[in-house]
Amino acid sequence: MLTDQRYRNFNLRLKFKVLKGNSGLYFRVDTVDSKVSVNGFQAEIDEFKDIGGLYETGGRAWVVQPTAEEVQKYFKVHNWNEMIVSAKDRHVTVYVNSVKTAELLNDPGRVEGHIGLQLHGNMEMHVMFKDIKIKEL
DSSP, X not given: XXXXXXXXXXXXXXXXXXXXXXXXXXXXXXXXXXXXXXXXXXXXXESSSOTTOEEEETTTEEEEOXXXXXXXXXXXXXXXXXXXXXXXXXXXXXXXXXXXXXXXXXXXXXXXXXXXXXXOTTSOOEEEEEEEEEEEO
């Protein structure tokens, strides 16, 4: 599910709850004719690992991958969590439950694209989202 509008500079806030599987918040993505459907950034959402990390689909793969120990400090398993993604030009920051989980400074990657929610193929998943708010800067 992608926005019709493309975004460059924004703050996005949402709440998510993962009961099973893997998902993510896509941003600065473009659609492509491939198995994954989009290329661009993903702020990781998972049942147990990598939550709040940054993955570049169709690009560099993991750009920032938190350790299991870091994730345990801020992620609430099977409960509602809050994620904030701030993107301004080449500066991107991700927070989960008020903890900075990823930051890119002067990043050479994408600076504009659609925002979306990931449906991770080939796996059983139960992920919920609510209170999604996007503010352009």
